[in-house]
Amino acid sequence: MKRLTAVVAMGVSAAVMAAGAAAAAPTPGHGLRPGEAYAGAGNPERRAGGVGAAQVPAGLKGVDVSSYQGPNVDWAALKQNGVRFAFVKATEGAKVKGDPDSGYVNPYFKDQYNGARKAGLIRGAYHFALPHKSGGARQADYFINNGGGWSTGGGTLPGVLDIEFNPYDNGLDTCYGLKPAQMVGWIRAFSNRYRKRTGRYPIIYTNAYWWNKCTNNNTSFGNHPLWQAHYGSGPVTPPAGWKTYTFWQYAAGTGATGNPSVFNGSLKALRKLAAQARTGFTKVNAGPEPRKKGKKLTVVGRLHYHNGTAWRPLAKRKVSIWFRARGTSKWVRKAVVTTNGKGRFRRKFIARKGGYWRAKFAGGPKFFGVTSGSDYVDVR
Template sequence: MPVHRSGKTLSGRSAVVTALLAALALLLTLPGAASAAQVPDRGTAWMGMGVVKHDGRGGKPAGGISTLATQTEGVDVSSHQGNVAWSTLWNSGVRWAYVKATEGTYYKNTYFAQQYNGSYNVGMIRGSYHFATPDTTSGATQADYFVNNGGGWSRDGKTLPGALDIEWNPYGATCYGKTQSGMVTWIRDFVNRYKYRTGRDPVIYTATSWWKQCTGNYGGFATTNPLWIARYASTVGELPAGWGYYTMWQYTSSGPTVGDHNHFNGDYSRVQALANG
């Protein structure tokens, strides 16, 4: 009899385990159930990460673009690219670059020196960008962190004003838990603080669909902040409210291991003009 009771107990445990596994499998099929496992580590975001997820990778423009006649090729990179072969990019026609410097107030690009200085050393005009996380600290606080860790500007003719990368939240709610007016306030605090620290209005990098959703298509930054638009298609498409033209267009992404390619809306002299302020 004891053996029989033990057998029943083991059999019962087996049934319980089977039932639990079945329940777990069912839960994992529910919408959002696996989202926690898909959240990337803080600091790993890269410019265009949300664009790839929401709009796809796209391809090189095929024509029909309402821009200036000449476009100047540029790239943006982050720690995902590691040590960049800048000479190879220069020889392919790339003349300007943006390098991720910071994210939130908790991350600094470990490859920043090689990327920022390396692009400069081959002759490129370069700048740095900050990946915004409006749900972690204030806009002014993040602007200070950015400037203090590679986001500054100097009138040397080779340094572009810093760029605020404001796009889909890879770590949680699309709009970082902010109302549209709250998001506008956060961005305003960042750009005002950046200008106070550097004397330059930062570039704003975003996508029109995100901007509409999360700022209510606010047009108040268009008169001061150059627009860097992200859209992976054959044309740049609709711009956010207020901006009548874009300064830069991120037109395709090869993913975090290769980097993204961009057009500057004008010839090389226009890139120099932005650098000189």
């Protein structure tokens, strides 16, 4: 193992930093073995010895840890010193037949992950991507199957895709030998599989220089929360596609406490990010169609949410029903209904004009808002 990276002034006492007798992370490019990568492992700023921020940036304090911190992180002390969230490395790559170095799982993940939660921290898991080893969907599955999922309740952040500089001496360039189009396809495959299985977009951990180079300034992932690595006091220029960061890993950390980050918002906003579940409509239909003017038509549908494992009915929630007459661009709210115990809603209207009907759920502290597709009814 190599020397400790620079200690960063993050308001954590010397006693806390000394706790746990954790081993220092090896310097990238100098003996890093399969499975030893961690958030920021390949960052050139860290390779140079660690570049610390002049002062802690504004925002809620957090840390990220991996196997180097061992099973006995003093989470209670970190909480006492202002830390409010933690990211824990869960996995790296995925199991590949014939490759004995594939498919790493952090042996201390459960101790670290559960320990952070018991101390009252909002926690999340991260996956160190090896896009040259196996496909994005396969690595997303490996991540979820080994602790990287998401659940409702407000204590778990969406999982993190750590996609960054190649930290290994494997003969590949910083983009793992992938062309930008290949890299974008890999990231999208990971994201799509993660969203399908958990209902959430993964957080993306990356560095602006790496992202812009290895994805050719791709702008299509801006709907994913961004955890940006930038070791300095700012200002932070986000990668292409994002207006700002959600989390900022602003410096290299220590063997005992991991790397420091801040959340760009309040504790209330952090809890909202952890708690909100994906919602969706099914079977939204207006009819019968065509309909005679002056007769009644009915709008029906169902609202549901994803609990991190499967879709479930979302009961007792207000849904607004909107109408846009044919030949106009203005949507008019026609009614507000409440879903029943099975998430279903129904409302009758007098057919006056032909046009489009749709439903909208505004969302709230625990659920994302959503708007259904439009259903056209011909009124004659």
